[in-house]
Amino acid sequence: MITQPMTSDRFEAIVEAYGANPNRWPEAERDAARAFMQREPQVARALMAEARGVDALLGSLAAPEPSDTLQWEVLARLMPAAVVEKVADEHNVVPFVAPHRPKSRVMWLAGGLAAACAAGVIFGVNLGLASTADLRAEDVLVAANYSDVDSW
């Protein structure tokens, strides 16, 4: 079977979609694309330069690494506690066994804020009540003074 050499259009389409790294190119077309690079180095270089810029942008996003805590949490959910402890013992670590952790730390934060708000409201109301009581006491005293004056 005779295969047609890769066209410039197809090479461009591959680079635009998959980037400049040949390892990401479709496996079935990788050899033909490399052959195109040999055959048309200037065209290939120009097309790949643009794609390299986007690759570099994408590559600047750091990959998250799972913490040890997360690893142990997952193991704790998958295996019986005794087995997890045995595995942890082999690794000389204390497993953090928390199969049912809170759905989100935001909930704890929200709960804390709600409690703080409630405490503030209660404190404020009490303070308000105390102030109102003081004012009423003053009114009574003033009224008493007036009545004393009236009685003269």
Added chain:
Amino acid sequence: MSNVTRLSEGHRYMGQKMDSLSDPDEALIAAVARGDAAATQALVSRKLPRVLSLARRLLSDAIEAEDVAQEALLRMWKQAPHWVPGRARLDTWLHKVAVNLCYDRLRRRKDTVDANEVELVDTGANPTQRLDQQQASAQVEAALNALPERQKLAIVLCYYQELSNIEAAGLMEVSVEALESLLSRGRRQLKALLSEQRTDLLGGGPPAKDRKPELKLVTSKLSAS
């Protein structure tokens, strides 16, 4: 806003696409199914980073990504005794489960962002300061989040998760041609969104006085409909 659509987790479709590929995890999943603790440990070590990375990219939330990673691995572990070799690659199946878990959360959150919600803000408080790696990551993440959902998923699967085009297309239930189109459009849009910042992000940016406003992600809460 683009629709967040769950992917089918059935094996049939993926099986048709994946027949020609051998699964390097077959022996491992068989050992997990037998209750082998070491195999379970190996499975977690091998798969957790990839699932966490996928969830982190799709959700842009570290805590939610950890929850999704845990749930996806738990489902894989439960699936182990019922796993039929040759019908699908474990990695592809796991990716599909994780993507669906992420989409469920995104749908609940209702805060997907489109390109119109990325606005330019002049942050010229300290124009001589070069953007550091953290800022660069944040800007790229914001631009990725601004892409339509399918374009973002295609880029995440092919670039970050390093799935082959056949695997990614099978997972997304589209043809390879459609996947390529999503990738090209996604990369073009990403380039356009970050064009002003590109020289800075890659180093060797213009003089401070010539700097353009930088990208800022604005997340809008969309009402449930």
